[in-house]
Amino acid sequence: MTAPRTAAWGALAAALLLAGCASVSPDGLRSQVQTLADGRSAGVAAPALPSADPAARARADAAIVQWLAGPLAADDAVRIALLRNPGLQARLAALGVADAQRVQALTLPNPTLTLGRFRSGHEREIERTLGLGLIDLVTLPWRTRWQGQQMEQATLDAAQDVVRLAFDTRRAWLRAVAAEQVAATQERMHEAADAGAELARRMARVGNWSRLQQAREQALWADSAAQLARARLDAATEREQLSRLMGLWGPAAHYTLPDRLPNLPVEPEASEGIEARALRERLDVRAARLELDRVADTEGFAGVAPWAGGIGLAYTRNTTTEQDTGHADVKRGWEVELAVPLFDWGGAARSQARGRTLQSAAQLQDVALRARSEARTAWLGYRTAYDLARQQRDAVVPLRRFISEETTLRYNGMLASVWQMLAEARASSQAVANALQAQRDFWLAEADLQRALAGTSGGASSAVASTALPGAAAGRAANPESQGH
Amino acid sequence: MKRRHFFSGAATAVAAASVGRAALAALPEIPQHGSADTAVPPAPPTGRPFRPVVTLNGWSLPWRMNAGVKEFHLVAEPVVREFAPGFVAHLWGYNGQSPGPTIEVVEGDRVRIFVTNRLPEHTSVHWHGQRLPNGMDGVSGLNQPAIPAGKTFVYEFTARRPGTFMYHPHADEMTQMAMGLMGLWITHPRLDARGRHPLIATADRDYAFLLNAFAVEAGTRTPRVNEMTDFNIWAWNSRVFPGISPLVARRGERVRVRVGNLTMTNHPIHIHGHEFEVTGTDGGAVPPGARWPEVTTDIAVGQMRQIEFVADEPGDWAVHCHKSHHTMGAMGHDVPTMIGVDHRGLVAKIQKIVPDYMVMGERGMADMGAMEMPLPENTLPMMTGTGPYGPLEMGGMFSVLKVREHLAAGDWRDPGDYVQPPGTQAWEWQGAAADLPPAPAAPAASTAPQAGAATVRKPGPGGTGHAH
Ligand SMILES: [Cu+2]
Numbered sequence: 001m002t003a004p005r006t007a008a009w010g011a012l013a014a015a016l017l018l019a020g021c022a023s024v025s026p027d028g029l030r031s032q033v034q035t036l037a038d039g040r041s042a043g044v045a046a047p048a049l050p051s052a053d054p055a056a057r058a059r060a061d062a063a064i065v066q067w068l069a070g071p072l073a074a075d076d077a078v079r080i081a082l083l084r085n086p087g088l089q090a091r092l093a094a095l096g097v098a099d100a101q102r103v104q105a106l107t108l109p110n111p112t113l114t115l116g117r118f119r120s121g122h123e124r125e126i127e128r129t130l131g132l133g134l135i136d137l138v139t140l141p142w143r144t145r146w147q148g149q150q151m152e153q154a155t156l157d158a159a160q161d162v163v164r165l166a167f168d169t170r171r172a173w174l175r176a177v178a179a180e181q182v183a184a185t186q187e188r189m190h191e192a193a194d195a196g197a198e199l200a201r202r203m204a205r206v207g208n209w210s211r212l213q214q215a216r217e218q219a220l221w222a223d224s225a226a227q228l229a230r231a232r233l234d235a236a237t238e239r240e241q242l243s244r245l246m247g248l249w250g251p252a253a254h255y256t257l258p259d260r261l262p263n264l265p266v267e268p269e270a271s272e273g274i275e276a277r278a279l280r281e282r283l284d285v286r287a288a289r290l291e292l293d294r295v296a297d298t299e300g301f302a303g304v305a306p307w308a309g310g311i312g313l314a315y316t317r318n319t320t321t322e323q324d325t326g327h328a329d330v331k332r333g334w335e336v337e338l339a340v341p342l343f344d345w346g347g348a349a350r351s352q353a354r355g356r357t358l359q360s361a362a363q364l365q366d367v368a369l370r371a372r373s374e375a376r377t378a379w380l381g382y383r384t385a386y387d388l389a390r391q392q393r394d395a396v397v398p399l400r401r402f403i404s405e406e407t408t409l410r411y412n413g414m415l416a417s418v419w420q421m422l423a424e425a426r427a428s429s430q431a432v433a434n435a436l437q438a439q440r441d442f443w444l445a446e447a448d449l450q451r452a453l454a455g456t457s458g459g460a461s462s463a464v465a466s467t468a469l470p471g472a473a474a475g476r477a478a479n480p481e482s483q484g485h
Numbered sequence: 486m487k488r489r490h491f492f493s494g495a496a497t498a499v500a501a502a503s504v505g506r507a508a509l510a511a512l513p514e515i516p517q518h519g520s521a522d523t524a525v526p527p528a529p530p531t532g533r534p535f536r537p538v539v540t541l542n543g544w545s546l547p548w549r550m551n552a553g554v555k556e557f558h559l560v561a562e563p564v565v566r567e568f569a570p571g572f573v574a575h576l577w578g579y580n581g582q583s584p585g586p587t588i589e590v591v592e593g594d595r596v597r598i599f600v601t602n603r604l605p606e607h608t609s610v611h612w613h614g615q616r617l618p619n620g621m622d623g624v625s626g627l628n629q630p631a632i633p634a635g636k637t638f639v640y641e642f643t644a645r646r647p648g649t650f651m652y653h654p655h656a657d658e659m660t661q662m663a664m665g666l667m668g669l670w671i672t673h674p675r676l677d678a679r680g681r682h683p684l685i686a687t688a689d690r691d692y693a694f695l696l697n698a699f700a701v702e703a704g705t706r707t708p709r710v711n712e713m714t715d716f717n718i719w720a721w722n723s724r725v726f727p728g729i730s731p732l733v734a735r736r737g738e739r740v741r742v743r744v745g746n747l748t749m750t751n752h753p754i755h756i757h758g759h760e761f762e763v764t765g766t767d768g769g770a771v772p773p774g775a776r777w778p779e780v781t782t783d784i785a786v787g788q789m790r791q792i793e794f795v796a797d798e799p800g801d802w803a804v805h806c807h808k809s810h811h812t813m814g815a816m817g818h819d820v821p822t823m824i825g826v827d828h829r830g831l832v833a834k835i836q837k838i839v840p841d842y843m844v845m846g847e848r849g850m851a852d853m854g855a856m857e858m859p860l861p862e863n864t865l866p867m868m869t870g871t872g873p874y875g876p877l878e879m880g881g882m883f884s885v886l887k888v889r890e891h892l893a894a895g896d897w898r899d900p901g902d903y904v905q906p907p908g909t910q911a912w913e914w915q916g917a918a919a920d921l922p923p924a925p926a927a928p929a930a931s932t933a934p935q936a937g938a939a940t941v942r943k944p945g946p947g948g949t950g951h952a953h
Contacts, residue, residue: 188837188838191834191837191838192835192838194834195831195834195835195838198831199826199828199831202826202827202828203821203823203826206824206825206826206827208821208822208823208824208825208826209821213821404839405841406704406861408839408841408842409703409704409859409860409861409864410703410704410817410860410861411842411845412841412843412845412856412858412859412860413703413815413816413817413858413860413861413864413866413867414816414817414820414845414846414850414867415703415815415816415817415820415861415864415867416817416820417817417819417820417821418823418835418842421839421842422835422838422839425838425839429838
């Protein structure tokens with residue numbers, strides 16, 4: 001009498017305990033995401049993510065105001081984006097929702113209480129049955145584990161989006177800074193053309209030049225004006241893109257950018273061990289590995305599930321009262337419900353699970369292959385961009401400057417005209433603009449390399465192909481939900 | 486000017502590898518000259534006596550007498566020539582210099598010239614203007630096979646006619662002359678018992694130079710040998726102003742100047758302060774009755790002129806080619822005229838782009854003469870040189886005839902700037918403008934229709950009405 005009752009209460013207690021373990025993460029798994037993203041956030045150490053805590057939010061707002069006060073550093077741009085990008089906020093909120101859903105899924109179904117009142121000729125029967133479907137309870141430890149793994153995976157996915165956003169912001173910052181500098185160079189080139197055209201106009205006015213000669217300088221001026229307009233548009237567009245990634249608008253978007261890009265490193269990074277590092281550190285590889293573990297884990301269970309699915313346990317207390325005597329007879333007992341494995345021995349489920357395991361293994365292989373390949377490609381792009389930037393800076397720009405200086409010497413000797421001198425000055429400025437772009441491309445390639453080695457796959461963006469649309473890579477991060485998980 | 490020391494630092498030139506030491510053992514030594522300064526030759530140590538010429542920024546080739554024959558040894562070879570301080574070019578020349586040394590002989594001398602070729606290609610020597618056997622005329626292919634690189638040929642003839650001559654290659658002639666391969670030859674007249682010649686006077690100062698032109702681009706040091714017309718270095722004896730020695734004379738001396746033209750254009754040579762006569766041409770002495778006074782004589786391509794005058798006006802007198810661009814240094818022929826172009830508001834703008842920019846040419850080119858601005862390496866300013874009263878704004882074919890009262894007969898040194906007697910120089914008017922004699926303007930062109938005349942309107946587009 002006492003023993004079964006104790007057992008029943010014990011089972012219930014255990015179930016409640018297990019169910020209680022699966023509680024909702026208070027910060028919606030943000031700290032886990034943050035831990036995963038640390039060291040992978042485009043060179044920024046431990047950037048903060050948007051917090052639900054009002055005090056933390058106020059602190060972040062104050063910090064953002066401070067970062068935006070001076071020329072905006074690349075690291076601060078990344079920090080702001082991670083705090084303010086609305087897409088990321090939506091992404092993290094979705095992660096919290098998924099966590100709550102997980103906890104929901106682990107909550108045991110409430111036991112069923114069946115009450116019956118039956119009357120026969122002489123008897124009145126009251127039936128009380130407390131039933132509990134055991135399957136959920138029995139499988140709870142497994143399911144807890146799998147759900148945990150799934151959440152870990154969802155967290156990894158979210159962290160990858162954080163990493164992408166961090167790198168995309170860094171790239172946008174590089175582009176915006178370079179575009180402003182290029183526009184400044186175009187400004188100088190246009191001033192040269194402007195001076196040339198004005199001098200040509202005065203030459204024609206006093207009769208030293210024909211209108212034909214003047215027209216040639218005028219045409220140069222028109223060309224350079226168009227180039228300048230395009231450069232200014234470029235600078236505005238790139239800056240807009242950066243602001244968008246940082247989630248800034250209105251007066252907050254009136255920040256200033258530094259007037260130069262970081263210098264090239266003295267030595268480029270070597271290619272040793274890049275593939276191993278990518279396999280070790282990349283989040284997408286880790287996610288694929290986790291997925292394989294989870295799927296393999298479920299495989300053993302798959303064969304049992306079809307017939308274990310029907311396990312039920314019920315405690316029944318029936319009271320039969322004789323109407324005549326008023327004598328009550330109490331019947332107590334346990335009822336166990338089992339599925340008979342007559343038709344479904346779980347073979348199909350097992351094949352399905354095996355197939356899933358094979359699929360996951362192949363997917364892991366695919367992700368690893370891509371990680372290795374992307375590491376190599378990114379390094380090659382990085383190294384080539386470095387060489388190109390060095391060559392532009394150390395060879396082309398000095399050459400152009402030398403040509404310009406020598407032309408000035410020839411102007412001094414009345415061996416060259418002021419227009420030839422201005423043309424060389426323009427060419428020299430163009431070389432500087434090209435060098436700026438090469439420097440930018442190097443840092444873009446560097447960001448791609450870091451992301452490919454420690455972060456995740458970045459999609460189709462490539463730094464050396466600088467003609468790619470600036471917003472193409474960033475669109476994803478702004479809308480992370482589009483990634484299936 | 487430096488007195489030259491004929492045999493001191495000169496005679497020990499080592500034969501090039503291509504010319505065997507043994508092969509040269511029997512030849513006259515190869516005198517070399519190491520500087521572009523004028524070297525005044527000594528009186529001839531052997532042979533018939535004569536008064537040597539002074540080759541501007543040049544020298545005369547020593548000889549040895551061998552059984553009554555004057556033996557010279559010319560070596561054609563690459564040389565480095567200083568055109569003026571700050572401008573050096575890689576040329577071809579003879580015995581260390583371009584032009585080569587002047588060869589001086591006397592009418593009737595038997596002359597044997599050994600020509601050693603140390604150029605990378607074959608050559609030959611044509612004795613321009615001489616009477617000589619056909620096989621000695623030096624046109625390769627026509628009169629002789631060319632002298633291959635590394636070989637020595639011998640020319641031998643009698644100097645039959647007195648006068649001024651030149652020598653230059655007649656093999657790959659344009660290249661070799663564009664590279665500066667040329668020299669002067671003087672055949673002094675045989676004099677009578679009284680030391681006279683019926684047509685050729687004895688000169689107290691006898692100067693000689695060749696006109697030569699080069700295309701050396703700014704910042705380079707080798708002439709462009711394929712240039713036909715657009716030369717930029719106009720030189721006398723491969724020197725340009727202010728690198729050309731002055732012509733010095735004592736007042737009252739008879740001065741002879743011999744000029745040969747080996748450029749591709751003519752040069753009107755002009756002497757200030759004196760009239761001169763052309764006393765000799767390529768063809769020899771001009772009979773006195775055929776001479777007339779001049780202050781400029783044009784020397785056509787391939788010609789020689791021998792002019793003479795008495796230097797009786799003390800002072801520093803310009804001597805120059807009268808083509809004004811030949812008295813300029815290297816200049817950009819395509820540089821547009823900037824005269825009258827208002828640069829206001831543009832200078833700062835251009836300096837933002839080219840910090841070293843300075844306005845030039847707005848008022849004319851004279852700025853060039855005074856400004857000292859950095860130029861491409863190995864390049865002389867277009868106008869340069871400074872005299873006692875400021876910049877000369879000259880270059881190229883320009884020198885100074887310096888006539889002084891008291892100079893020793895053998896003194897060829899630059900006597901310095903001429904000190905003008907007080908009151909003999911142009912001065913600035915300090916008086917009132919009203920005291921000046923009137924300076925009437927030229928009568929205006931009578932384009933305005935006179936009263937009563939019919940007004941004619943011409944038809945056609947644009948018409949005659951000037952809108953501005
Ligand atoms: Cu001339």
